[in-house]
Amino acid sequence: MNVSVESLGPCKKLLRVELPVEKVNAVFDDITGQFRKGVQIPGFRQGKAPKHLITRSYEGRIVEEARKKLVDESFKAAAQQEKLRVVVTLDVEEQQFGRNEPMKYTVTLETAPDFSLPVYKGLKAQRHLAVAGDADVERAMNILRDQQAKYADVTRPLQDGDVAVVNYSGTIDGRPLTDLAPTALGLTKKDNTWILVKPGSFLPGFSEPLVGAAIGDKRTVNVTFPTEFVHAELAGKSAVYEVEILGVKEKSIPVVDEAFAAQFGATSVEQLLQGVRGDLQREMDSRQSRALRDQLLHQLLSQVEFELPESVVASETRSLVYGIVEDNQKRGVPKEVIDQKKDEIFQNAGTSAKERIKSAFILNRIAEEEKIVVTDKEMSQRVMQLARQNNTTPDKMVKAIQEKNAVGEIRQDVLTGKVFEFLELNAQIEDVIAPAAPEAPTAPVPAA
Numbered sequence: 001m002n003v004s005v006e007s008l009g010p011c012k013k014l015l016r017v018e019l020p021v022e023k024v025n026a027v028f029d030d031i032t033g034q035f036r037k038g039v040q041i042p043g044f045r046q047g048k049a050p051k052h053l054i055t056r057s058y059e060g061r062i063v064e065e066a067r068k069k070l071v072d073e074s075f076k077a078a079a080q081q082e083k084l085r086v087v088v089t090l091d092v093e094e095q096q097f098g099r100n101e102p103m104k105y106t107v108t109l110e111t112a113p114d115f116s117l118p119v120y121k122g123l124k125a126q127r128h129l130a131v132a133g134d135a136d137v138e139r140a141m142n143i144l145r146d147q148q149a150k151y152a153d154v155t156r157p158l159q160d161g162d163v164a165v166v167n168y169s170g171t172i173d174g175r176p177l178t179d180l181a182p183t184a185l186g187l188t189k190k191d192n193t194w195i196l197v198k199p200g201s202f203l204p205g206f207s208e209p210l211v212g213a214a215i216g217d218k219r220t221v222n223v224t225f226p227t228e229f230v231h232a233e234l235a236g237k238s239a240v241y242e243v244e245i246l247g248v249k250e251k252s253i254p255v256v257d258e259a260f261a262a263q264f265g266a267t268s269v270e271q272l273l274q275g276v277r278g279d280l281q282r283e284m285d286s287r288q289s290r291a292l293r294d295q296l297l298h299q300l301l302s303q304v305e306f307e308l309p310e311s312v313v314a315s316e317t318r319s320l321v322y323g324i325v326e327d328n329q330k331r332g333v334p335k336e337v338i339d340q341k342k343d344e345i346f347q348n349a350g351t352s353a354k355e356r357i358k359s360a361f362i363l364n365r366i367a368e369e370e371k372i373v374v375t376d377k378e379m380s381q382r383v384m385q386l387a388r389q390n391n392t393t394p395d396k397m398v399k400a401i402q403e404k405n406a407v408g409e410i411r412q413d414v415l416t417g418k419v420f421e422f423l424e425l426n427a428q429i430e431d432v433i434a435p436a437a438p439e440a441p442t443a444p445v446p447a448a
Helices: 021-038 051-081 134-147 258-262 269-303 310-330 335-340 342-369 376-389 394-403 407-425
Strands: 002-007 012-019 086-096 103-111 124-129 150-154 163-172 189-196 218-224 238-252 428-433
Touching (some): 021 051, 051 103, 086 310, 189 238, 258 269, 269 342, 269 407, 310 335, 310 342, 335 342
Antiparallel strands (some): 002 012, 012 103, 086 103, 150 238, 163 189, 218 238
């Protein structure tokens, strides 16, 4: 077998393969022999038909199977011979193929980037330790109570803590907010919506002027959007809202007792408090772990630069774009607004895609260097974990994974976790006490 490689770019290669006629004919003979054993020609016992009849009757299928076997086997051998880390096969072009002649073909492919591993042992990082304290539990319990609140219709004027059922529309200099911020549909106009009458609810300064208003009243409310507002087009600007009061609801929050605990599957208040504390601690530990790994990954990424396979970046970018578009559609953002932002979406997705792919190449190279592998037992454990998370059986989970062709993705996820564990074990980590968590925001009022 003759093999040559031509570089078409940093990660793009053209592989030329030529197989001798002896190899080609041997594969043709082997495939023909398999057909002869497995098929029956009228007038002959199975496996006894003359070779020329088998060839005449099944030549098309024989040629296809011979072609596939020759390419599959020789391509793998050629890649190993040339030490190519093949990531994607872009195109296979057959130049010569048939009985009694050499086979020649080329493969356009992309390989993993060639780079020197960054220093990955002894990385320095801080681990922010946090413990779920009584104040954290109390805040979480207040959120649970708030989520179980009841709202009774009353006829009196609005008081602080009530819920106002309103129609509202907002303008800036007489123009709807969407003229400035097309995605701010919910901020521009809504009918029959609930607003909690409490400082800071909905928009700063919006609910306070509603205190004292009765059903049927109309109020003009002036607000100024924060300078760091989520819709940058509105940041720092002043708006005028016309508000009509449709209803007043008095909010009542349940007390924490045995009946309240039972709503969350707890047999006692103490068990509920323990469960809440445990959930908070697990969330804190998870955040701490992600933050630590982000520090380690940032140091790895900052040490080395290399080109990435273009098709891999393009594929990952498309995947991220689809996710962003889907999220926006679920939020009710109109298609025309998404189209207006498409350049920005692609740019952000492309940046994220490159960072993800670069990270994967570095972590996989570390795994190779340290001989870190994923065992069948670890794969089974991950499947069991996914089954529990998705409230299904392991068998159904396996079937779903196979249908999505996600075995490789799950194996990569497990491998990445093991590499991070290795990096943490070999890092210089300073444990510091995390600052106290800010007060949790009030739970959102349910829609009417």
